[in-house]
Amino acid sequence: MSEFRYLPVTEEDRQEMLATIGVQSDEDLFSDVPEKIRFKGELKLEPKLSEPELLRFFNGLAKKNISTSEYPSFLGAGVYEHYIPSVVDSVISRGEFYTAYTPYQAEVSQGELQAIFEFQSLICELTGMEAANSSMYDGSTALAEAALLSSGVTHNKKIVVSDTVHPEYRQVLATYAHGRGLDIETVPGTDGSTDLKKLEAAMDDHVSCVIVQYPNFFGQIELLRDIEEIVHGAKKAHFIVASNPLSLGILTSPGELMADIVVGDCQPLGITESFGGPHCGYFAVSKKLIRKVPGRLVGETVDEQGQRGYVLTLQAREQHIRREKATSNICSNQALNALASSVAMNAFGKQGITELAYQNIQKAHYAAGKLKESGISVTDGHPFFNEFIIDCRKPVSSVNRQLLEKGIIGGFDLGRAYEQMQNKMLIAVTELRTKNEIDQLTEVLGGIIGD
Secondary structure, X not given: OOOOOOOOOOHHHHHHHHHHHOOOOHHHHHOOOOHHHOOOOOOOOOOOOOHHHHHHHHHHHHHOOOOOOOOOEOOOOOOOOOOOOHHHHHHHOOXXXXXXXXXXXXXXXXXXXXXXHHHHHHHHHHHOOOEEOOOEOOHHHHHHHXXXXXXXXXXXXXXXEEOOOOHHHHHHHHHHHHHHOOEEEEEOEEOOEEOHHHHHHHOOOOEEEEEEEEOOOXXXXXXXXXXXXXXXXXXXXXXXXXEOHHHHHOOOOOOOOOOOEEEEEOOOOOOOOHHHOOOOEEEEEXXXXXXXXXXXXXXXXXOOOOOEEEEEEEOOEOOOOOHHXXXXXXXXXXXXXXXXXXXXXXXXXXXXXXXXXXXXXXXHHHHHHXXXXXXXXXXXXXXXXXXXXXXXXXXXXXXXXXXXXXXXXXXXXXXXXXXXXXXXXXXXXXXXXOHHHHHHHHHHHHHHHHO
C-alpha cells in the first residue's frame, strides 16, 4: 500500500489488493450477482472536479444561502437564534472534549464526567426536578422516551397529548408508540392553549401520562397548575412537561408545579441553529423515577483518598443489562452539545438567564403591540413567551417571499402543521432582535398584508 495515507489509491494498490483476495479484476467481485440484473453502462454522475474546482463549486452554493448573520430572523417554531457567548465555542473546540466519546473508563474521563454532571445539575436547577440524565438526542426523542417510561411504570397504554405540543414532537411520539402498541389521544387546543374540559374528558383509568408543552408551540403559557390537578386526579397518570429551558429562567419551574417528568431541547442555551440539528435533549425526573430514566446518569463520589470523583452511576440500557430489563435502546447522547449548554448557562449565570428570558418576553410583546398598531390581527389573548400568531390574510409562503426580498426572514407557516390555521404565521422574537429590526418588520409586514 502507498506510504502516503491520505492520497488516493493507485493502480498498483488496486492490483495488490485484488491479488491478496485472489481475484483478477473488480468485475470478479460481482460474480455472484446474476448477469441479467447487473447495471450496464455509465452512471449519470457529474464529472469529477479538482480540489480548487470543488472549493469554487461549494463556495458558489454557500453564497446562495441566506443566514441569520445577514438577515434578522423572526423564525422560531422550536429552533431559535439566541446569543451564544464566544467562550462556548472556545471550550467545546478543545480536543479533550471535541473528540471525546462515552466515558466508560472513569479514571481517564474525569473532565468529561464532571462536565456531564454539571449539565445534569444545571438542568435540575432550571426544571425544579430531582434528577436529570446526561442528555438525549433532541427534545422530540426525549419526549417520546418520557412517554415510554410512563407506560412502562404504570402498565397503561393510553397517552394523552395536547394539540399545542410541537407537531414534530408528536410525530416522533407516534413513531415510538407504534412499535410498543401504545394508543395516543390528542386533546385539541382552544384559542392557542390546551382545552382543559376536553382534557378532563380524556382522562380514565387507562391513561399512562398527559403531555403538554410550556410554553407551548404557539408560545403561550399553559396553565400547568390546573392541568396537574386534572392529571394527578387519575391515580396512576404521570404529568409530562416539554419545556423551553430558557423560558424557565423566568417562569415557575414545572417541578414546582408537580410535574413528574420534564423534557425539552437545550438548543436555546448555547447551541447554534445548524439547519435544525444536531441539538441536545434534556430529561429530568422526580426521584421516584430515577431508576427508569433512559440513557446514563453521572454521579459524584470520593475515591480511596477521599478526593472527589465522577462515575457513570446508572446505565439502564441494552448495552449494559438484559434487553428485557433495559429502560431504552438509546445508545449514545449529545455530550458535546450538552457541554455547550453547560458553558453557556455558566457564562450567563442565574441573573443572566433570567435577564435573557425577560428580554425575550419584553421584545416579543413590543413586537406584538407594534403589529397590532399597524392593523395586523395578533393572537395575544393569553400570556406568551417569545412567540405569537398573526393573521396574514393571504398565503404565508407568499408573505415570507416578499419579506425575504426586503431582507427579513419571516415566521413559520402554521398552515403546514395545522389545516385549520391557513394564512397564520408564528412570529418569534428573541433577545437578539433590535427595536429597529422589529419596527422594520412592522412596516414591511403592514405594507404586504395591507396590499
